[in-house]
Amino acid sequence: MLSNRHLSGWVLASPLALVLVIFLVAPIVMITVVSFWGATEFSIYPAFQFDNYAFLFGSDVTYRVFLNTFKYAAITWVFTLLIGFTVAYFLAFHVRSLKWQIALFLLCTIPFWTSNIIRMISWIPFLGRNGLANSTLISWGVIDEPLEWLLFSDFSVILAFVHLYTLFMVVPIFNTMMRIDKSLIEAAADAGASGWQTLWHVIIPLTKPGIMIGTIFVVTLVMGDFITVRFMSGSQSANVGRMIQNDIGLLQYPSASATAVVLLITVLMIIGILLRFVDIRKEL
Amino acid sequence: MRNELDLEFVGLTKRYGGTIAVDEISYHFATGTYACLLGPSGCGKSSTLRMVAGHESVTAGAVLLAGRDISHLPPARRGTAMMFQSYALFPHLSVTDNVAFSLKMKGIDPAERARRAGEMLDLVDMSDFAARFPAQLSGGQQQRVALARALITEPQVLLLDEPLSALDPFLRVRMRAELKRLQRELGITFIHVTHGQDEALALADEIVVMNNARIEQAGRTRDVFDAPRTSFVARFLGSHNVIKLPDGEIAVRSDALKLRAPDSGQLQGRITNIEYQGTHVALTAAIAGDQDVTALLSDVDFFGAPKDLGEAVGLDWDRQAAHPLTA
Numbered sequence A: 001m002l003s004n005r006h007l008s009g010w011v012l013a014s015p016l017a018l019v020l021v022i023f024l025v026a027p028i029v030m031i032t033v034v035s036f037w038g039a040t041e042f043s044i045y046p047a048f049q050f051d052n053y054a055f056l057f058g059s060d061v062t063y064r065v066f067l068n069t070f071k072y073a074a075i076t077w078v079f080t081l082l083i084g085f086t087v088a089y090f091l092a093f094h095v096r097s098l099k100w101q102i103a104l105f106l107l108c109t110i111p112f113w114t115s116n117i118i119r120m121i122s123w124i125p126f127l128g129r130n131g132l133a134n135s136t137l138i139s140w141g142v143i144d145e146p147l148e149w150l151l152f153s154d155f156s157v158i159l160a161f162v163h164l165y166t167l168f169m170v171v172p173i174f175n176t177m178m179r180i181d182k183s184l185i186e187a188a189a190d191a192g193a194s195g196w197q198t199l200w201h202v203i204i205p206l207t208k209p210g211i212m213i214g215t216i217f218v219v220t221l222v223m224g225d226f227i228t229v230r231f232m233s234g235s236q237s238a239n240v241g242r243m244i245q246n247d248i249g250l251l252q253y254p255s256a257s258a259t260a261v262v263l264l265i266t267v268l269m270i271i272g273i274l275l276r277f278v279d280i281r282k283e284l
Numbered sequence B: 001m002r003n004e005l006d007l008e009f010v011g012l013t014k015r016y017g018g019t020i021a022v023d024e025i026s027y028h029f030a031t032g033t034y035a036c037l038l039g040p041s042g043c044g045k046s047s048t049l050r051m052v053a054g055h056e057s058v059t060a061g062a063v064l065l066a067g068r069d070i071s072h073l074p075p076a077r078r079g080t081a082m083m084f085q086s087y088a089l090f091p092h093l094s095v096t097d098n099v100a101f102s103l104k105m106k107g108i109d110p111a112e113r114a115r116r117a118g119e120m121l122d123l124v125d126m127s128d129f130a131a132r133f134p135a136q137l138s139g140g141q142q143q144r145v146a147l148a149r150a151l152i153t154e155p156q157v158l159l160l161d162e163p164l165s166a167l168d169p170f171l172r173v174r175m176r177a178e179l180k181r182l183q184r185e186l187g188i189t190f191i192h193v194t195h196g197q198d199e200a201l202a203l204a205d206e207i208v209v210m211n212n213a214r215i216e217q218a219g220r221t222r223d224v225f226d227a228p229r230t231s232f233v234a235r236f237l238g239s240h241n242v243i244k245l246p247d248g249e250i251a252v253r254s255d256a257l258k259l260r261a262p263d264s265g266q267l268q269g270r271i272t273n274i275e276y277q278g279t280h281v282a283l284t285a286a287i288a289g290d291q292d293v294t295a296l297l298s299d300v301d302f303f304g305a306p307k308d309l310g311e312a313v314g315l316d317w318d319r320q321a322a323h324p325l326t327a
Helices: A002-034 A051-058 A060-094 A098-113 A116-121 A123-127 A132-139 A154-178 A182-190 A195-224 A227-233 A240-249 A253-277 B045-053 B095-099 B101-105 B110-123 B139-151 B169-186 B197-203 B221-226 B231-237 B299-304
Strands: B007-016 B019-029 B034-038 B060-065 B080-083 B157-161 B189-194 B206-211 B214-220 B240-245 B248-253 B258-260 B267-276 B280-287 B291-298 B312-316 B322-324
Touching: A002 A253, A051 A253, A060 A098, A060 A154, A060 A195, A060 A240, A098 A154, A116 A123, A116 A154, A116 A227, A123 A132, A123 A154, A154 A195, A154 A227, A182 A195, A182 B080, A182 B101, A195 A240, A195 A253, A195 B101, A227 A240, A240 A253, B007 B045, B019 B045, B019 B060, B019 B206, B019 B214, B034 B045, B034 B197, B045 B080, B045 B157, B045 B189, B080 B139, B095 B101, B095 B110, B095 B139, B101 B110, B110 B139, B139 B169, B169 B189, B169 B197, B189 B197, B197 B221, B197 B231, B206 B221, B206 B231, B214 B221, B214 B231, B221 B231, B231 B240, B231 B248, B240 B291, B258 B291, B267 B291, B280 B299, B280 B312, B291 B299
Parallel strands: B034 B189, B034 B206, B080 B157, B157 B189
Antiparallel strands: B007 B019, B007 B060, B206 B214, B240 B248, B248 B322, B258 B312, B267 B280, B267 B312, B280 B291
């Protein structure tokens, strides 16, 4: 009987385990294995050598690209957090009726009905040299010359990131905020807390798990992105994803794998550090 | 006996759209009174309390405390403090920090905060738990912390929203004694909202019975219990029989009903239920007009002359035990 129950436990767990092994563990193992292989201009061959890593860590391009990736992640994080927190706060505490909360929340998700690429590319006619933004500003007399930095710059890359990923901040923060007992806000008012004090001493501390989950979403998405950087920087900026994509384009799979492994470890370390600050388990 | 520090409702009204939650109630609470707002759910007692606390806007009328109109002041400037039904302790703060929260908001330095929070925790006997977090406390302990947090603001009036409803019956009785002791020691007014009549009778110097957004009857607890004016009050307070007689309704306490031989006394009935309650025996009898009355007899009286189900009895009461009811 006992061994029977043992067996049924394994059987119940196996489909999901199988899916994870095939689609998550196996590819990562494969990438790791290939990262130790060797490559020439026209072929790759199985081996166990550290050449790819030696080259990666020996080149200062790597450091600049990683630094640039961190920069994108950090700036995007700041903006998505500010906007995401504000939107979630508005939805959770200012919109009183559940009906409106749901309606406005759905409104936030409407952009997600189209693909990432479409949403991104639609910025180009807006931000371009003769685009909507520049021509409007010129017609208002704010500027004489079109602004060059609007498109194909770090500005446009980060703008697109913020646009694409803010919702990933809104959702977990909104979710945590909805679980805050409204009488806590009243208790804070009872204790003489001003609106800002309530925000700082009650709402933000209690929203930390949501902020942390949103942060993990945004940071991992930005760290792993390559298409946004390519389109919005006009191939003028690079991040780690672009570096990997270049290697793949040149069929340098071992080198691409090594970069991917380093990126994976970096992101895992970032998440590890974030999780030390906040216990998100009670959220899940 | 009016006093300058008294709490008073003047035509206090709360409307939500078209529905009236509190309908022009007026009442005067003397300083240092333990008062219970008693009524079924939806009677407006909680809305009333929340209007006093400042968590609900006043539609019309006013709340006066110590002679000033506090109806439109922010909660912290009213001289009231509220203890929430769910206690509303900040889950991310330790017991000490919860109690000291209002001091922190005022910008008082940490040493002073810790000292005064310590005093308050002493008062509610929770000093040993100062470093714990709310999730590590039992319901009764959380409640003490919530009390300490409310009292540290030195309120003139403490508002308690169904404070005992989340506790198990045993703890409820103990916290009841605790609340009463605190109120006596502090000498401030307690306004306690409850739907439990036993709680109200046990604690209150004055009770305000509410029904349908109005005060049904209010006054000193014994006066109200001894002489209910409406059938609602008599029924809600319990231990009363509401008896419809040809010349109107009356309320008679169950323990004032006496058994007589059949065909004597003022009413004739047939016993439908006998319930042994330890010190007492509750006898239910069906009387004319499809009504039930309950007589509470001491066990000595009942077992001195035991009755059986279905037996016919006469029921009698003293004239002064009958209270005519208006509605």
